Amino acid sequence: MEKAEEYKLEISQFLRDMIAIPSESCDEEKVVLRIKEEMEKVGFDKVEIDPMGNILGTIGHGKHVIAMDAHIDTVGVGDIKLWDFDPYEGMEDNEIILGRGGSDQEGGMASMVYAGKIIKDLGLEGDYTLIVTGTVQEEDCDGLCWQYIINESKLKPEFVVITEPTSLNIYRGHRGRMEIKVTTNGISCHGSAPERGDNAIYKMAPIINEIKALHENLIDDPFLGKGSMTVSEIFFSSPSRCAVADECSISIDRRLTNGETWEYALQQIRNLPSVKTADAKVEMYSYARPSYTGLVYPTESYFPTWVLEEDHPACQAMVESYEGLFESKPLVDKWTFSTNAVSIMGRFGIPCIGFGPGHEDQAHAPNEKTWKDELVKAAAMYAALPLLYVNKYAK
C-alpha cells in the first residue's frame, strides 16, 4: 500500500496522458501505443499488440495464468455544452482527475500498469503469469475483444479481474442483454386506396402491446433482479412517400437475468400470439464493425448474463486481499451496466470478478471524474491479489 502511494504522481500523470488522447471505439490506436510505452517503461516482461489491436502486457512466467482487463475505448463527449472544461485536456486537483475516460475506464488501466511496477519492485512474483489487457471496442460491442483473445490467441486464464468502476467494491455479476429485431411484412399500395394493401405497421401494433405485457411477467432472480424488455426503435419501409408501408420493424432492448439465454428470449417473443398471427420475423442483430486495425470479427449482439458464486476462489481471494490491505469488510455486489465479462464468463465460463477505481455513475456522464486515492488503492489490490491467490486458493 505504501509503495502504491509512492506512485500516485506517476499513475495520475499516466491517466491524464490517456485522457488527453481521444479513443472512441474503433479509433484506439494512439492510446494503445501510449500504454505500450508505459508498460515497457515500468518493466513488463512482454508487451504485445494482437491483430485486433488489443494490448497484452505480461508479468512473470508461472503456471497459473491470471488476467486483468480494462477496455481503453471511451464513448464520445456527447453535448459539449454540458462540460465545464475540455473533456480531453481534463484537469486535476489533490483528490480528483477529470476527463472523458477517467472512470470508464482508463483509470483501471493506469492502476493495473502500476500494479505491474509494484509487483516488480516488491518481488511479489510467484508461480503465476499475470496478463494485463487493454482491450478495444467495448463501448460498441462489449466482450467482442475477449472473444478474439480466447478463440484466436488461445488465452485461457484461471480467472479475469474486470477493472470497470466499482467504487472499490467487489462486484460478482451483472445482467446480460441482447438486441432483437422483429419485422412484419405487408403489401404496399398507393396511399389513396389503402384497402388494396396490407399495412405492416398495423400488424406490428398488437406485437408491441404483447411485448409491453411480457415485460411485466419476466422471471426474477434474487441477486440480479428481473430482466426487462422495451421497444427502443420503430421504423418502416415503403416504396414511396404516399404509399402504405410494406415492412415495419422494431428493435427491442432486452436485459437478461440469471437463467435467461438468447434462445429463451427469442422463443418467448416467437411464442406471442400476435407474432404468430403476423408471421413476424424475430432475430438477433449482429455486429461487424472493423477494429482500428481493420480486423472484422462478426458476432451476434448477444451479451450473456454472468454471476460468480460468492464462495468461488477468485471472489474469496479478492475479499481477502481487500481485508488485508484496507482492514475492513468489502461490499460484494453487482454492476448495473454491462462489461467484457459477458463474453469471458457469459460465453466461455471463465470466472470473472470485478474491482475497479472510479464510480459507475460517472460513466458516459459529462464532467466525468475519478478519485486519486481509489486509483492508488486499486493498484495495491491488483499487485497483492495474484500472489495471495496462487499461495492460498490455486490448485
Place this chain on the structure above:
Amino acid sequence: MKSKGCFKKREAMMKQAIDNIVEQNREELIQFTQELIRIKSMTTYERELAQMVEKKMKELGYDEVIVDPMGNVIGRIGDGEIKILYDSHMDTVEVNDADEWISDPFGGEIIDGKMYGRGTVDMKSSIAATVFAGHAIKSMGYDKGKTIYVSASVMEEDYDGEALEYILTEGGYKPDYVVICEPSSLNVALGHRGRALLKVDVDGVAAHGSAPEKGDNAVYKMNIIIDRIEKKAQQMIQMSGEKGSLALTRIESKAVSLNAIPDHCSIYLDRRLIVGEDYRYISNEMANLLEGTQASWQVYDVEGTSYTGKPVVLHSFLPAWEIEEDHSLTVAAQSAYRGIFDEDPVLFKWDFCTNGVASMGKCHVPTIGFGPGDPKLAHKRDEHCLISDLLGAYQFYTVLPSCL
C-alpha cells in the same frame, strides 16, 4: 341556351376553319411539343422551360406575357369580360430508369403516332396545345368578349395547387372559369378527391434501456393511437358510395441512443377527402382519434423554393372539388367536344390530385379538367401521348371559349 347552340349555328363553317387551323399549325405544334420534352424540367428546375414557353407565346402574338415572381408563365389573349384560364404545370417527375425506356425519355421521338418522353402526358403536350390554342383563338376571332389566360405553372408535382393558388390570389388573376389541362384521354373530368397529409406526434420520457420503468415509452403511447386509426380506416373501407380514405404511411421514433427508451414517436397519415370533408371535419375526426392521449397533430407542411428563389410552402390540406354535370362550364365543354368529335364526351372523376384543389377547392372558381394523354402513363416508364390526343386537345381548347 347559348352554349348549346354555339356550334350548330355555324357548324360547317367552323369545322372547316378549325380543320384549316390544325392543318396549318400541326407540324409546328408537334415540333414545339418535342422541344418541350427535350428540356428537362424537374420540380423547381423549370427555368429553361419557362423561358421557352414565354418566347413561344411572344412569337405567337399573345397580347401580354408575364413571368410572375414564383416563375409561372402567364400569357393573355384578348381583354373581354368573360375570363377563362387554362392551367398546365411545367414540372415533371424524374427519370430513374432511362436505360429501360424504348426511346430516349428526353428525346420526344414519335413512333406509330405516339410521342415518347417524360412529360408527354404529364403534362407538356397540354402546355403546347394551350399555347397554340391561344394563338388559334386569336386568329379565329374567338377572343371576342373573352379573356384567355394560358398559364404554365411551376412545382405541381410536389406542391399540388400552390402555384395556381398564388396566381389566383397574390397574382390577382380572377378568371370566371378554369380548365385544368392534366391528362384525361380527352374525357371531361368533373373533380377529384382531396388529400390531407397529417402528422401525429407524441412525446415520452427517455431512460436507459436497462431501466425501462424509469421512462415513458413514446412508441407504446403511439401504439394506442395506431390501433384507433386502423379501426377508423377499416370503418371507412366498409362504407358505401363516394368516400374518403385513411392510410398510415410512415412511422418513426427518436431516442438519445440505441440503448434508450424512445422519447418521441411520429406517424404520418394520408387522408383522402371527399367534398364536405373540410378542415373542421378533419379536426373533429383527429380530436376523436387522439382523445385521452398526450399526442398532437398537424397538417404536414412541405417547404421549398421555386426556381426564382421564392419560398413555397405546401400546406398539405388539399380539399376535394367537384363541378355539377349541369354547370354552364360542363355544358360548354360537352358542346365544344360534340362539335369537334361528333359524339358526347365521357364525364368522369380523376383519381389523383391536380391544381384544381386551388382553383375550385380553395378559390371556388368553376373548374373542369380536360387534357391529352392517358393519365395511367404519368410518372411511368415509356410515358407517351397520342399525336391525335395532342391535336384533339388543341382543337378543344380553341373552341371552348366560344361556347361560354
